Amino acid sequence: AFLARAQPYAQLELAARGRLACMPRASVGWTRALALTMAAQVGTAIKPVTVPGAVKPAPHVLRGRDAMAELFERRTTPEPWVDARSLQGWLKATDASKMANDSAYRAACRCRDIQREHWAEVTAVREKKAACHRACEASAEYAEAERLRRLAEGKAKEVDGRRMMKKGETEALMAALAAAEAQLADMVLASEEADVACEDLARLREAEAEAEALYERIGLNDAKEVAAKERSTVGYRSLKSGMSFEETTEWYVRERLLPELEAARGLEPATAADSPYRVLTNVAGGRHSIGIAKAEFDAVLVEVLPDAPPDASPQDKASRKVANLKAAKGGKGASKVDAGEPSPSSPPRVLVNAVAVIEAKSNPNDLGKSFMGFQQSLGFLTGEEGCYDPSDWKTKRFRTGRFADVAVSEHLEDGVIYCFTPESFASFKREPCAVPVGSMPQAVAQEVEAAQAAQAASLEGGGEGAGRQAPEEEEERMLFVSGLHFVTKAGRWLEGMHSGLSSTITSRMASSVEFDVDDLTKVTELYDSVWGEGKAISTEQMVQLFATRGDWLDQIVVVDKPRRPRADAPEATSDGGTQEGRGP
Numbered sequence: 001a002f003l004a005r006a007q008p009y010a011q012l013e014l015a016a017r018g019r020l021a022c023m024p025r026a027s028v029g030w031t032r033a034l035a036l037t038m039a040a041q042v043g044t045a046i047k048p049v050t051v052p053g054a055v056k057p058a059p060h061v062l063r064g065r066d067a068m069a070e071l072f073e074r075r076t077t078p079e080p081w082v083d084a085r086s087l088q089g090w091l092k093a094t095d096a097s098k099m100a101n102d103s104a105y106r107a108a109c110r111c112r113d114i115q116r117e118h119w120a121e122v123t124a125v126r127e128k129k130a131a132c133h134r135a136c137e138a139s140a141e142y143a144e145a146e147r148l149r150r151l152a153e154g155k156a157k158e159v160d161g162r163r164m165m166k167k168g169e170t171e172a173l174m175a176a177l178a179a180a181e182a183q184l185a186d187m188v189l190a191s192e193e194a195d196v197a198c199e200d201l202a203r204l205r206e207a208e209a210e211a212e213a214l215y216e217r218i219g220l221n222d223a224k225e226v227a228a229k230e231r232s233t234v235g236y237r238s239l240k241s242g243m244s245f246e247e248t249t250e251w252y253v254r255e256r257l258l259p260e261l262e263a264a265r266g267l268e269p270a271t272a273a274d275s276p277y278r279v280l281t282n283v284a285g286g287r288h289s290i291g292i293a294k295a296e297f298d299a300v301l302v303e304v305l306p307d308a309p310p311d312a313s314p315q316d317k318a319s320r321k322v323a324n325l326k327a328a329k330g331g332k333g334a335s336k337v338d339a340g341e342p343s344p345s346s347p348p349r350v351l352v353n354a355v356a357v358i359e360a361k362s363n364p365n366d367l368g369k370s371f372m373g374f375q376q377s378l379g380f381l382t383g384e385e386g387c388y389d390p391s392d393w394k395t396k397r398f399r400t401g402r403f404a405d406v407a408v409s410e411h412l413e414d415g416v417i418y419c420f421t422p423e424s425f426a427s428f429k430r431e432p433c434a435v436p437v438g439s440m441p442q443a444v445a446q447e448v449e450a451a452q453a454a455q456a457a458s459l460e461g462g463g464e465g466a467g468r469q470a471p472e473e474e475e476e477r478m479l480f481v482s483g484l485h486f487v488t489k490a491g492r493w494l495e496g497m498h499s500g501l502s503s504t505i506t507s508r509m510a511s512s513v514e515f516d517v518d519d520l521t522k523v524t525e526l527y528d529s530v531w532g533e534g535k536a537i538s539t540e541q542m543v544q545l546f547a548t549r550g551d552w553l554d555q556i557v558v559v560d561k562p563r564r565p566r567a568d569a570p571e572a573t574s575d576g577g578t579q580e581g582r583g584p
Contacts, residue, residue: 057562059248061256062490064550067558068543070490071364080496084524090496091509091517098506104230108510111223115513118218125211132204142201145194152187159184246281246298248559249360249487253279253299257485261301261355276304277355280413290409290420291397295377298360302352302418309351309419310408349410349417354381354425356483364488367556368539369498371484378480381425387480430478435537435545481545481552490560496538501530 062070080090098105115122136142162177195201215221258277262269269275283289284296357378359370379387383404390401398406404422411418495502505526508515515522537545546552 058255059251060490060560060562061252062558062560063556064554067556068547068553070558070560071488071494071539071543084520084527087527088517088520088523091505091523094495094502094506095509095517098510104227104234105506105510107223107227107230108507111220111227112511112513114218114220114223118214119513121214121218122220125207125214129204129207129211132200132207136198136200136204139198139200141194141198145191145198145201148187148191148194152184152191155180155184155187245362245489245559246360249358250279250281250299252487252557252559253301253358253485257301257356257358278302278304278352278418280411280418283411285395288410288412290411291395292377292380292393292403293395294393295373295380297357297377299358300354301356301358302424303355305351305353307351309349310421312349312408312410347412347415347417349419352418352420352424353427354420354483355427356485357428358485358487360487362489362492363499364492364558365495365502365539366498366500367486367488368537368542369500370486371542372537374484375480378425378428378484382428383422384430386478387430428480428483430480431482433477433479433481433545434548435477435479435541479545481555483555485555485557487557487559490558494539496540498538505530 080087099109159177159180162173162180165173212221215224258275258279261277262275267275278301280300280302281298282296283300285291285293357374359374361367361370376388379385380390380393380401381403383402385402393401397409403409403425407421409420411420497505508526509517515526517523543556546556
């Protein structure tokens with residue numbers, strides 16, 4: 001909450017003092033302190049400036065061949081998974097890029113370089129600390145001191161709890177608090193005496209003080225503090241960017257995908273309420289959602305059916321009763337929903353079928369991993385047990401790990417209860433797919449050209465995927481593809497691996513003193529340790545798979561910043577393409 005309050009004060013002009021306070025986003029703590037100081041000087045709360053009547057321009061949407069070209073044209077790093085040398089080339093290219101553009105990476109590398117410069121001294125104090133730790137673990141006096149310390153910590157928590165009790169003024173409770181405080185004082189004294197009596201603990205603390213003095217002298221502590229601040233800033237920016245991009249994805253579903261679906265069925269609803277389709281967000285295992293534990297859908301496009309939904313399960317009725325009681329007491333509960341028969345104040349219940357699932361990924365490198373995750377979650381929702389292990393999907397609601405064993409699952413949104421049955425996801429079917437499994441560097445460029453030619457041939461000849469040139473190696477697999485829509489952000493290059501694995505590798509490269517990117521032996525060890533995860537379906541392979549059919553390729557959307565139309569540019573169409581040149 002404090003980050004949300006501090007963020008609008010990134011740049012403020014304090015007119016009353018006649019000076020400009022430019023607060024860098026990189027230091028959130030300093031930003032907060034200065035913002036609060038300025039607010040106190042002005043005497044009123046500072047709020048971000050908004051322009052009345054301003055309309056946010058719509059993002060630029062790329063689909064089909066345009067989206068594919070946008071993703072592959074921005075690829076600047078070599079393919080990492082051909083062999084160890086290819087990973088070494090990827091590491092060197094990534095290191096150069098991050099050193100130029102990533103302040104958090106530079107800060108981590110600074111910590112690593114300081115340790116390398118004083119490696120003999122750092123190694124000596126670490127070995128001394130490790131020897132003292134081993135001696136303490138074998139010491140009976142140390143074990144007794146640790147036992148007393150834990151007892152004192154537990155009693156301290158008890159005392160804090162008694163002090164916070166609302167009715168602590170009563171004589172009995174005050175007497176219990178005084179007794180607990182006296183016991184705490186005795187325990188703390190006994191713990192301190194045990195610490196003094198333990199020689200091994202004294203040597204350990206001496207070694208820790210020696211190491212701390214060394215780190216302070218060589219500047220390692222200051223470097224670690226800077227690195228920690230940079231990491232927190234990166235995490236805040238990533239969270240903010242992800243939340244903003246989910247809003248962009250919701251805009252795309254409501255303003256582009258939903259009208260296309262209505263037009264395909266010949267519907268022209270006058271208002272959103274007249275449409276049979278609804279857009280549900282964050283459908284997952286939350287308290288007011290369908291209760292799945294290992295997956296979350298950013299958006300699900302559903303069709304409201306005219307049939308009456310089945311009765312809610314006793315578990316859902318009990319949950320509604322608790323929510324109703326909390327709402328009656330003024331608590332945080334959901335909308336007042338009666339646990340028994342529907343009442344005038346109860347939200348309406350409607351039966352729905354899922355039409356499409358939409359996933360938002362601001363980093364395009366995560367599309368492949370997300371696509372494979374959907375194979376399990378949709379397998380659970382459709383009952384395809386060959387796609388998932390039921391034992392991994394057991395929850396309080398789905399005790400057998402099978403979605404079909406629960407008659408109805410409810411999702412509450414905008415005052416309406418949307419009811420999903422085991423047949424609600426029946427439109428999602430596994431289809432035979434040729435997944436490219438060969439080495440990617442040469443295949444990427446060839447596949448982009450082949451997909452563009454295939455798209456053109458498909459449009460001219462009326463067939464899907466006509467003229468497509470298959471990659472050198474393919475693996476036949478049964479996968480869910482139709483109905484899966486992915487929205488990603490333009491401006492990021494493809495790295496050949498998902499962001500989690502990339503962060504793990506680059507973190508090791510930035511923090512490990514022993515790892516040397518120029519040492520092929522070290523790189524080979526790294527390659528062998530992560531090869532299995534790295535060879536999972538990447539975004540490049542996923543896009544190649546979707547490119548085998550024109551309707552599949554349109555399910556990948558790249559969203560870019562709003563673009564100003566040029567005077568000589570062709571007229572833009574409603575779906576983000578143009579009437580001439582490349583288009584969806």
